[in-house]
Every structure is written in structure tokens, then in C-alpha cells.
Amino acid sequence: MKTALALIILLPLVGGIGNILLGRLLPRRVVEVTACSVIWLSFIASLFAAGNYNGPAVVEMGPWLSSFTFSAPISLSLDSLSLSLILMITFVCGLIHLYSIGYMAGDPGYVRFFALLNLFTGAMLLLVLAENMLLLYLGWEGVGFCSYALIGFWYKEAENATAGRKAFIVTRIGDIGLAIAVVWMFKLFHTFSITQLNQLGPSHPGVSMGLITALGLLLLLGAMGKSAQAPLMVWLPDAMAGPTPVSAQIHAATMVTAGVYLLMRMFPLIGGSTVVVAAIAVTGTFTAFYGATCALAERDLKRILAYSTISQIGYMMLAVGCGAVTAATFHLIIHAFFKALLFLSAGCVINALHHEQDIFRMGGLYRKLPWVFWPFLAGSLCLAGVPPTGGFFSKESILTAAWGKGGMFYGGLYLVGTFTVLLTVIYTLRMVFLVFGDRVPTLASRLEGAKASGPSVHALPRIMEIILIPLALLALVGGAAGGLLEYFLASLNGSAGHVRLATEETLKGVASLVVLAGMVIAWLYYGYGSQHREVRIAGAEHPPTRLVAFLQAGWYFDRLYDWLFIRPFTWLATILWQRVDEGVIDDSLDWTAVQFGRTGQFLGRWGSGRISVYMLSLVAGATLMIGWFAWEVL
Amino acid sequence: MIVPLSHLLVFASVLFALGVICVLIWRTNVIMVLIGIEIMLNAAMLVFVAGSYQWGRADGQVFALMIIAMTSAEVSLALAMVVYLHRRKNTVNVDEFRQLRDR
Amino acid sequence: MEQTLFYILAIVTVIATILAITEKHPVHAIIYLVTSFFALAVVFYLLAAPLIAVFEVIIYAGAVMVLFMFVIMMLDQGNPEEARCPLLVHCLPALVLAGIILAALLLLLSGRSTPVAPIGGGSEKRLLDVADFAITLFKKYGVAIEIISMQLLFAIVGVLYLGRRRKP
Known part of the structure; x- marks a missing residue:
């Protein structure tokens, strides 16, 4: 067991460092095989760990830092939460690595890319498995650094480098919160061990509920930065500057889930404070709504997916805020599958269309890229939460948890969440229809005659398409895993309210109806043959209305921050x-x-x-x- | 005790002042400057010997001897330098040698 | 008797020195100075320092002054026309400064009117002899002797360097 855990973390790290040191001397194929095989070996080690799993275990690898009363050993903890996450991470990252071989086929910087991708995975695994806060923080910062380097991977264009810097700086604001929380926790509890921290809680002498609340809010700040929650969500849409596999990895497995994971990890400690729990729930709900509205108006394919990630992570936060850690984990894992799927197929689309990202200029691709269309459709249905996909069950369990908490407050959150489900369905199907649906030739192109059948498409590497299939299957049938996971993670749940079976069925029915309504609306607006579709496509050429512009600019949050922070800072710096x-x-x-x-x-x-x-x-x-x-x- | 110490010191002071005068009024002639320095050193020697006599200890005389030895070294070196400089500029006026001044 | 002799010698020394420093002719100045040093040597003898007196005559009045004489003659500075007479304007600051120094020294002497107590436990005064001098010199100041001899060696080296014949 000890060896397996060590291998899970060490393999990606060794692979990454090895590629950094020797990658340039080796042939391209060797680098690619190394990068992929370490992740898959890590997956096998995870499977081994899962096979031998019998109850939570803490494994101490060796001493790391120690002086007087201060000690932070390298110790890893394996419990149901971290186990399910490492399985998901190694599997999804493995697929993304394989996909990258095809995606990066023509890029000269492949050594750097694969090395960073490996390190990225390794850092996230370290974060997930860490038993003490310092080790977790190490992984946290490692993830932050790798995401910076990968978002700005094509650093020769100033725009990409700026996006990388923005991601780094914005997440850093959250990191400060986490760093303060870690040090403060040591001062209060005299330990870094997460297990001990969770056990001690507010009963520890000299620790009051107010302090727990403060700690919880600091942790929430850290999670906001990493998980792109309001008000620190502005970096994620810009992070689309990176290569698509990087986006997939950031969104699905390794980066944005870290914040949610942190809150889930520390939930036994901070869950006691109603203020913190409420703050988490509100943050999550608001962010879910924000992301969905922005995605409604966005035109860039990858940015739509980015906003949808923001929105879905918001759901996870809502789940944590409702004490439903199981539901959060469930949604996290299902989201990892379908979001990786969506990003990877979006990468196929973009690659096939010569880096065209505007969905209004696409269309008719389902004939040309059928191998991309069907997985993409599966992922979209899952994102939209259409029953009986995995997305439906996971989202539904979150909303049920919110309803189950009862009261005006959580009732309101439930309503907003349900409304956001409607929005999610609409923007998802809008994307699908516009990208893949038949494009009715406009008058101009009809006269032109030649380009009537839509944009030209060039062939994709076979591997990029093959990868999509297992992900699509997992996303579709993932819902079945929900019950298993619920049993598996039962110990983690906080004070989630109990919901009667009849109520639960009613809620499911409501959710299904909402989804159905969304599908109808989307069909009416963007579906084949409808009048509106042509109007929308034609209207996209004109400057947007005020509301659309507001949504497209992400509620002008960037401008607000520019006005609130960056300009005064620049002014002060100039002075x-x-x-x-x-x-x-x-x-x-x-x-x-x-x-x-x-x-x-x-x-x-x-x-x-x-x-x-x-x-x-x-x-x-x-x-x-x-x-x-x-x-x-x- | 043939004379009080104070008389000896007055004598030495006068001799020293004469040395100072010699240095200052002949300050452009390097040879006379050296002679003035000799006079001042002699005044110092006189004070040492007087002290030695006053307290009956030989240390003062030892220092007088040191001064003599030091003076002989100094004078020989200084006069060698005078000869050297005279050979270069054909003068003993110190103000002619100003190559090291701040320009 | 010794007292009278001392005052006479003191006056001779001072007068000879004054003449030496006011004399325009360098050779004459040297002769006056030799006179002055002779008188001073006798004063040293009176102050129970016969060895110093002898050295004064041999080294100062003998060697050093003769060296001066040699240099003056060698550089052909013997005629008074070349040794420019200092102007009164030049003399004035010298006289003022020297006057201040003298006045200050005398003031200091008069201020310390009480005789200084003998150092070393007030044993009864006894005249020093050459043996005392020699013991102090070689026992107490052995290192100083070495240093002085080194200094003389350096002076020899320096003089040889300065005086060597250069190729044109």
C-alpha cells in the first residue's frame, strides 16, 4: 500500500522531471510514451490501492520538516474521498495525455508541454493525497505554477502570456487566504495534520466558533481563487489561451477542483460554522448563475465551456455548502468526465476548422465529424443534465440536498439553482446546434455557391477521436455509479437534511421538467428549421445589444476590477x-x-x-x- | 639639581620656536627647512634629557639617542632626495616640484 | 658655578641659532648652527648625559652638519645671491605663529607651577651614569634598537637608490 501510494505521486513527478532533463536528447516518440505511460502506471497503482482499500489509512513516508514542536512529515492519507479522486484524476489525465499526442503533433515545444503536464498531474495528486496542510499547500502551489506555465504555453504571443499571468495573480489572491489559514491553524491547534485538525475542531481549548468561522472564510477565499468562484472567477475564461488539452486538464481534473476538494477535506472542521456554510452555498449559487448567464451570450466555443465550468463548480460549492459532500464529489467526478470529453471534442472541432473558435461561423459539422459529434452530444446532454445521464443524477442530488436543508435561505438557493439548470440546458444546446447543426445557406453564400456547405475541414489524428469514446460512455452511464459512490462516501456527509423518498421523486420530476422546458426553448431558438435560428445567426454579424454585451463581457467584472484595483495600483506605482x-x-x-x-x-x-x-x-x-x-x- | 626643570623647558621652548621660525621663513628653500627641523628635534632632545635628569631615569636619554639615530637616517635620505631633485630641475625651491597637485 | 655655566650656554645656544636662521649665506648658517650644537652638547653634559653630549658632537655637529655642508657645496648654493632673501611679508606669519606657540608653551609651563612628583616611588635622587643608560637601552628597549637599525638600513637602501647614476 505504501509503495502504491508513493508510486502514484512519484511516477508523474519523475516522468516530468525526467522529461525536463533528458527530453531534448530523446526522440519525440520516447518523450510521448514516457509521459503517457507514467500517468497510466500511476492509474494502475491507484487501482491497486483501491483493490487493497479497507478503511481510511494514513501512511507516513518519512520526515520532512521538524523542529521543536513543529513537524510536518511527508504523510499521505487514503480515504474514500481521496481514493475516488485519484482514480478519476489518473484516468482522465491519462486520456488527456494520449489526446495530447495527437493535438501537439506539430508543435516543437512538446518536451516542455509533456513535462509540465506530468508535473501538473503529480502536483494535483500530491494535493489530493496530502495528509498535512503544508504538503497540501505544496501541491496547491505546484498546481498553480504548472497552470500558469501551461496557460501561457504559447508565450510568444503577448496575449497568451498575459492570460497566464492573470491566472497566476488572481489565484494568488486566494492562495494568500489559504496560506494565512494554514499558519493560523498551526497557531491554534499546534498541528498540521488534516486528520487531527478535523478531529479537534471547535472543542479545542482556546478555539471559539468565531475563529472557526474566520478560518473557514479564509479557506473559502483560497477555494475561490483556485476554483474560479465569484469574485475571483475572472481568470478562467482567459485561461482558454492555453492549448486545449491543458484547458481540459485544468477544468476536468487538476486545477479548479482543488478548491472544492479543499473545502470538502476540511468540511468536518469548518462545517460547524453556519456562517461559513452559508457563505460557501451563496458563493456557489451566485457563481453557478453567473457562469450560466455569461455562457448564454458567449460566442467563443472554448469560453462557453469555461463559463460552464465556472457554473458547474458553483454547483459543487453549493453542495458543499449544503453539507452534501457526497453529492459534491459525485458531481465533481461526473463533471470531470463530461468536461474533459467536451473540451477534447471541442479541441477536435477547433483543430479541424483551422483554429476557428466562433460558434457562429461553424455549422454542419455532424456530417463531417461524426466521430466527434456523438461524443460531444453525449457530453452536452450530460452537462445539460438530461436524464438519465450522469449529469442529471449528480446535479439532481445537489439540488435535493439544497431543498432538504429547508428554510427560506436554502429554498431560495434551490430556486436559483433550478433556474440555472434551465439556463444550462439552453446554452449547452445552443452550442450543439450552432456547431454541429446544418447551416442553411445564407443569401450571400448561396450566390457565391462554393462555400455553401460550411467551413472546410481537415483530417484529425485518429487518436484524438478514439479518446472521446470511453469518456462519452463514462459520462452517460456515470449516473449508475452514483449509488455506489453514495454508499462509499457516506461517512463524509455533514448535516445534510434527510429527504423523504416521495419528495425526492417529486424533485426529480421537477428537474426533468425544467430540463425538458430548456430543451424546447433551445430548439425553438436554435434548432433546425426554426425561423429564429437564421435570425440569430444573421444577428450575430451585427453589434450586440446592451444585455448581450453585458453578458459577453462577463458582467464587466474585468472592467470593474480594472477600475477598482488595477488603475489605482498603476497610479500608485507610477507615483x-x-x-x-x-x-x-x-x-x-x-x-x-x-x-x-x-x-x-x-x-x-x-x-x-x-x-x-x-x-x-x-x-x-x-x-x-x-x-x-x-x-x-x- | 643645577637649574629648575621649568628653566630647562623654557629654554627648549625658545629653541623650538626658533626652529619653527626657520622652517617658515625659509619655507621655499628645502635645505633651510631641513635645518629648521634639526633645530626643533634638538629642542625635543633637550626636553627628553631634562626629564631624564629630573627623575633620575635613563629612559629619556634612550629616547634622545633614538632621535639622533632617526635624524641621521632622515637627513641622509632627505639630502639624497634634494640632490636627486636638484639634478632634475636644477633648483632647491620646493614650490617648483608640484607635479602631484590637483589639477 | 654649574648654574652660571648653564645660563651662559643657554644664551649662547639661542643667539647662535638666531644668527643661523637669519644668515643669508648657507655656509655661515651651518657654522653658526655647529656652534649652537656644541653649546647644547655641553648643556647635555651638565644634565648628567655625557653619552648624549658625545653623540651630539659626533653625529650632529660632526656628521649631519658636514653632510649639509657637502650638499650645499655640491649643489653650488654657497653664494648668497642665489639663496633669495625672504621678504618681510613672508616672515610675518612665521613670527606670529612661532610667537603664539612660544606664548602658549610658556603659559602651559607657568600653569603647571607645582613641581611634578618624581615617577617611580620617590626614591632619593641620584645621578645617572653610563651603566644605567646602557642597561636601560639594551634591556628595556632592545626591540627599539632593532627597529632603529632596520630604519638605518632602509635609509641606506633608499639613498643608494636615489643616488644611483642613471643612463640618460
Whole structure:
């Protein structure tokens, strides 16, 4: 067991470091095989660990930091939560690695890419398996760094590098919250061990509920940064600048789920505070709604998916806020499958269309890319939560948990959540219809005649399409795993309200109806043959209306932050640079230097070289001294 | 005790002042400057010997001897330098040698 | 008798020195200075320092002054026309400064009117002899002797360097 756990983490790390060091000397095929095989071996090790799993276990690998009362050993914890996550992560990342071989086929920077991808996976596995907060933080920062390097992978274009920096800086705001929380927790509980922290809780002497609330809010801040929750969600749409496999990995497995995982991990500690729980739920609900609305108006295929991720992560947060850790984990895993699927098939589409990302310029692809269309459709149905896909069950369990909490507050959250489900269905199907649906030739193109059948398509590497199939199957049948997972994770749940069977069935019915309504609306607006579809496509050429522009710009959050933080900061930096640094510090130093120079020149006139003058001065000085002594006596 | 110490010191002071005057009024002539320095050193020697006599200890005389030895070294070196400089510029006026001044 | 002799010698020394420093002719100045040093040597003898007196005559009045004389003659500075007479304006600061120094020294002397107590436990005064001098010199100041001899060696080296004949 110990070996298996060590291998799970070490294999990707060793693979990444090995590729960094030796990758350039090896043939391309070797690099690719190494990168993929370490992840799959890690998956096999995870399977082994799962096979031998019997109850939560903490495995100490060795000492890491220790002095006096402070100690942070390298210890890993395997429980039902981390086990299900590592299985998911290694599997999804393995598929993404394989897909990357096809996607990066023409790129010269493949060594860097695969090395970073491996490190990324390794850091996330470390984060998931870490038993103490410092180790978790190490993985947390590793994930942050790798995401920065990968989002800005094509760094030669300023836009991509800026996106990477933005992701890094925005998540850093959250990281500060986490760092403070970690140190504070050590001060309060004198331990870094997550197990112990969760056991001690508010009963520890000198720890009040208020402190727990503060800690919980700091952890929530960290989760907001990493998981792209409001108000720190602005980095995720821009992170689309990276290669598509990177987006898939960030969204599905390794990056944005880290924040949710952190909250789930620490739930026994912070779940006791109603304020924290409510804050998590509100954050999640608001973000879910925000993401869905933005996705409604967005035109860029990848950005739609990014907003949908923001929205879905919001659901997970809502689940955590309702104490339904099982539902959150369930949705996390199902989301990983269908989001990886969507991104990978979107990558196929974009690749096939020569890096065209505007969905209004696509269309009719279901004939040309049938191997992409069907998996994409499966993923979309799952995202939309159409029964009986996995997405329906996971989302439904979250909403049930919210309803089960009862009361006005959670009831309101339930309503918003349900409304967001409607929005989700609409934007998802809008995407599907516009990308794959038949494009009725417009008048102009009909006259032109040639391009009537839509954009030209070039062939895809076979491997990119094959990868989509297992993911599609998993996304579709994942719902069946829900019951198993519920049993498996039962110990994790917080104070989730109990829901009667009849109520649960009613809620399922409501959700199904909502989904159905959404599908009808989407069909009416964007489906084949409808009048609106042509109107929409034609309307997309014109400047957007005010509401659409508002949504397309992500509610102008970027502009707000620019106005609130970046401009004052730039202004302050300019003041400090031009006025303080150049004006005060530099000038005062220059002035001092000039004055010293002048004084030196002035005194230098005495250095006439005339020894007689020197002698006279010497005697005069001696006279002065002797005269002063005499004066003292007098 | 043939004379009080204070008389000896007054004598030495006068001699020292004469040395200072010699250095200052002949300050352009390097040879006379050296002579002035000799006079001042002699005044110092006189003070040492007087002290030695006053307290009956030989240390003062030892220092007088040191001064003599030091002076002989100094004078020989200084006069060698005078000869050297005279050879270069054909003068003993110290103000002629100002190559090291600040320009 | 010794007292009278001392005052006479002191006056001779001072007068000879004054003449030496006011003399325009360098050779004459050297002769006056030799006179002054002779008188001073006798003063040293009176102060129970016969060895210093002898050294004064041999080294100062003998060697050093003769060295000066040699240099003056060698550099052909013997005629008074070349040794420019210092102007009164040049003398004025010298006199003022020297006057201040002298006045200050005298003031300091008069201020310390009480005789200084003998160092070393107030044993009864006894005249020093050459043996005392020699014991102090070689026992107490052995290192100083070494240093002084090194210094003389350096002076020899320096003089040889300065005086070597250069190729034009």
C-alpha cells in the first residue's frame, strides 16, 4: 500500500522531471510514451490501492520538516474521498495525455508541454493525497505554477502570456487566504495534520466558533481563487489561451477542483460554522448563475465551456455548502468526465476548422465529424443534465440536498439553482446546434455557391477521436455509479437534511421538467428549421445589444476590477516610481553626490602642490592645538 | 639639581620656536627647512634629557639617542632626495616640484 | 658655578641659532648652527648625559652638519645671491605663529607651577651614569634598537637608490 501510494505521486513527478532533463536528447516518440505511460502506471497503482482499500489509512513516508514542536512529515492519507479522486484524476489525465499526442503533433515545444503536464498531474495528486496542510499547500502551489506555465504555453504571443499571468495573480489572491489559514491553524491547534485538525475542531481549548468561522472564510477565499468562484472567477475564461488539452486538464481534473476538494477535506472542521456554510452555498449559487448567464451570450466555443465550468463548480460549492459532500464529489467526478470529453471534442472541432473558435461561423459539422459529434452530444446532454445521464443524477442530488436543508435561505438557493439548470440546458444546446447543426445557406453564400456547405475541414489524428469514446460512455452511464459512490462516501456527509423518498421523486420530476422546458426553448431558438435560428445567426454579424454585451463581457467584472484595483495600483506605482523613487530617492542621492563632488573640488584647490603652503598650514594647525591647550589652562 | 626643570623647558621652548621660525621663513628653500627641523628635534632632545635628569631615569636619554639615530637616517635620505631633485630641475625651491597637485 | 655655566650656554645656544636662521649665506648658517650644537652638547653634559653630549658632537655637529655642508657645496648654493632673501611679508606669519606657540608653551609651563612628583616611588635622587643608560637601552628597549637599525638600513637602501647614476 505504501509503495502504491508513493508510486502514484512519484511516477508523474519523475516522468516530468525526467522529461525536463533528458527530453531534448530523446526522440519525440520516447518523450510521448514516457509521459503517457507514467500517468497510466500511476492509474494502475491507484487501482491497486483501491483493490487493497479497507478503511481510511494514513501512511507516513518519512520526515520532512521538524523542529521543536513543529513537524510536518511527508504523510499521505487514503480515504474514500481521496481514493475516488485519484482514480478519476489518473484516468482522465491519462486520456488527456494520449489526446495530447495527437493535438501537439506539430508543435516543437512538446518536451516542455509533456513535462509540465506530468508535473501538473503529480502536483494535483500530491494535493489530493496530502495528509498535512503544508504538503497540501505544496501541491496547491505546484498546481498553480504548472497552470500558469501551461496557460501561457504559447508565450510568444503577448496575449497568451498575459492570460497566464492573470491566472497566476488572481489565484494568488486566494492562495494568500489559504496560506494565512494554514499558519493560523498551526497557531491554534499546534498541528498540521488534516486528520487531527478535523478531529479537534471547535472543542479545542482556546478555539471559539468565531475563529472557526474566520478560518473557514479564509479557506473559502483560497477555494475561490483556485476554483474560479465569484469574485475571483475572472481568470478562467482567459485561461482558454492555453492549448486545449491543458484547458481540459485544468477544468476536468487538476486545477479548479482543488478548491472544492479543499473545502470538502476540511468540511468536518469548518462545517460547524453556519456562517461559513452559508457563505460557501451563496458563493456557489451566485457563481453557478453567473457562469450560466455569461455562457448564454458567449460566442467563443472554448469560453462557453469555461463559463460552464465556472457554473458547474458553483454547483459543487453549493453542495458543499449544503453539507452534501457526497453529492459534491459525485458531481465533481461526473463533471470531470463530461468536461474533459467536451473540451477534447471541442479541441477536435477547433483543430479541424483551422483554429476557428466562433460558434457562429461553424455549422454542419455532424456530417463531417461524426466521430466527434456523438461524443460531444453525449457530453452536452450530460452537462445539460438530461436524464438519465450522469449529469442529471449528480446535479439532481445537489439540488435535493439544497431543498432538504429547508428554510427560506436554502429554498431560495434551490430556486436559483433550478433556474440555472434551465439556463444550462439552453446554452449547452445552443452550442450543439450552432456547431454541429446544418447551416442553411445564407443569401450571400448561396450566390457565391462554393462555400455553401460550411467551413472546410481537415483530417484529425485518429487518436484524438478514439479518446472521446470511453469518456462519452463514462459520462452517460456515470449516473449508475452514483449509488455506489453514495454508499462509499457516506461517512463524509455533514448535516445534510434527510429527504423523504416521495419528495425526492417529486424533485426529480421537477428537474426533468425544467430540463425538458430548456430543451424546447433551445430548439425553438436554435434548432433546425426554426425561423429564429437564421435570425440569430444573421444577428450575430451585427453589434450586440446592451444585455448581450453585458453578458459577453462577463458582467464587466474585468472592467470593474480594472477600475477598482488595477488603475489605482498603476497610479500608485507610477507615483512611487516617478515621484518617490526617481523624484525623492534618486534625486536626493544625485544631489548628495553632486554636493560631495563640489565640496571635493573646492577642497581640492588647497591641494596646490606647493609644499610651502602645506608647511604653513601644518604649523598653523599645530599652533591652533597648542593654543587650545593653553586656553584650557587659562 | 643645577637649574629648575621649568628653566630647562623654557629654554627648549625658545629653541623650538626658533626652529619653527626657520622652517617658515625659509619655507621655499628645502635645505633651510631641513635645518629648521634639526633645530626643533634638538629642542625635543633637550626636553627628553631634562626629564631624564629630573627623575633620575635613563629612559629619556634612550629616547634622545633614538632621535639622533632617526635624524641621521632622515637627513641622509632627505639630502639624497634634494640632490636627486636638484639634478632634475636644477633648483632647491620646493614650490617648483608640484607635479602631484590637483589639477 | 654649574648654574652660571648653564645660563651662559643657554644664551649662547639661542643667539647662535638666531644668527643661523637669519644668515643669508648657507655656509655661515651651518657654522653658526655647529656652534649652537656644541653649546647644547655641553648643556647635555651638565644634565648628567655625557653619552648624549658625545653623540651630539659626533653625529650632529660632526656628521649631519658636514653632510649639509657637502650638499650645499655640491649643489653650488654657497653664494648668497642665489639663496633669495625672504621678504618681510613672508616672515610675518612665521613670527606670529612661532610667537603664539612660544606664548602658549610658556603659559602651559607657568600653569603647571607645582613641581611634578618624581615617577617611580620617590626614591632619593641620584645621578645617572653610563651603566644605567646602557642597561636601560639594551634591556628595556632592545626591540627599539632593532627597529632603529632596520630604519638605518632602509635609509641606506633608499639613498643608494636615489643616488644611483642613471643612463640618460
